Amino acid sequence: MFNKLGFKENIPILLILMIICTILSFLPNPYYKTGEKAIRCKGKIMDADNSDILQYGMVKKGTQTVVLQLISGKFKGRTLKAGNQLMGQMDRDKLFKKGDTALVVLSLDENQNIVFVNPQAHYRINSLIFLFAIFTAGLILFGGWTGARSFFSFIISALIIWKLLIPAFLNGYPPVSTAFAVIILLCSIIIFLVAGVNTKGFAAFAGAILGVLTSCFLSLYFTPELNLHGAIMPFAETLLYSGYGHLDMTGVFIAGIFICASGAVMDLAMDVAASMDELIKKKPTLGRKDLFFSGLRISRTVVGTMTTTLLFAYSGGYVTLLMAFMAQGVPVLSMFNLIYVAAEIMKTLIGSIGLVMVGPFTALVGSFVLTPSAVRKRINASQ
Secondary structure, X not given: OHHHOOHHHHHHHHHHHHHHHHHHHOOOXXXXXXXXXXXXXXXXEEXXXXXXXXXXXXXXXXEEEEEEEEOOOOOOOXXXXXXXXXEOOOOOOOOOOOOOEEEEEEEEOOOOOEEEEEEEEEOOHHHHHHHHHHHHHHHHHHHHHHHHXXXXXXHHHHHHHHHHHHHHHHOOOOHHHHHHHHHHHHHHHHHHHHHOOOHHHHHHHHHHHHHHHHHHHHHHHHHHHOOOOHHHOOOHHHHHOOOOOOOOHHHHHHHHHHHHHHHHHHHHHHHHHHHHHHXXXXXXXXXXXXXXHHHHHHHHHHXXXXXXXXXXXXXXXXXXXXXXXXXXXXXXXXXXXXXXXHHHHHHHHHHHHHHHHHHHHHHXXXXXXXXXXXXXXXXXXXX
């Protein structure tokens, strides 16, 4: 069992995970524009002129002129002037000040001369890398070898979503079946790496898959029932008008529902399976029926906070929307009936139903696979 392996036994496992991560990292991106005559680098803002920017209420419009010095790339050390166009959209506009670091896109001609300079956005990569380093250090220092395996499962999951799932969606593969297949793959990787290839891992895996399958079926039924569609997702229209109008965006929307719930589902399944495994180790004579009801009682304790976790996760990104409705005095009935709000409510409820069902599913599977064979033989003989 992986969770009892020592230093020497863990090394091959970690090497295999590193190889998988490397292979996934170097998978080519067919949508990357290799022929694009542009390069990206960092630039230091040396001066910013806001004299041509006009204030219209809360928004700004006009062109900010900046002088920047390139601090990376083949043109490092060059000082260039660029315009930063403000469109009056607070969620997209950026305003630079002296001393800022920007991500700069340089457009080149056939002779590799700079013909256009675009300070695209504030440079955030270094801070994100530092934050990721804190996460990695905390995970490994606290979790040890299990934390190291969890880290690689995290990386593998991110790479599978980016390198396999997203390209499959863009290539027109059926979103629901494709996403479910990816979830099965991710659940197997994550659960068996953390729990080990054992009965505990199998119980957690089976319970999680059955919970995700429940959310999948409910999503397939209630999405058309509530007259919802994929265009309500952020940037869906941008994608459709970018030459991908043939995609099944409603299918992508449905897939997104059970993808979002799958993390909490795996968490609960692992909690129940691990608790049942510990219980049967402490009391090996426990029968299948008693173990099943013990698993149910364990899941009842955990599921209360987990469903609230889903509520927070889904509604957290729509706090400003709810604030706007309340500030405008929109009645609750009208608010709940709006397509955006109804979609979020449906996501929360379907995810929560799938989560509620994970406990009984895991307890049922665990009662069969975790009960020692000797106890099963004794019970069968007594019957």
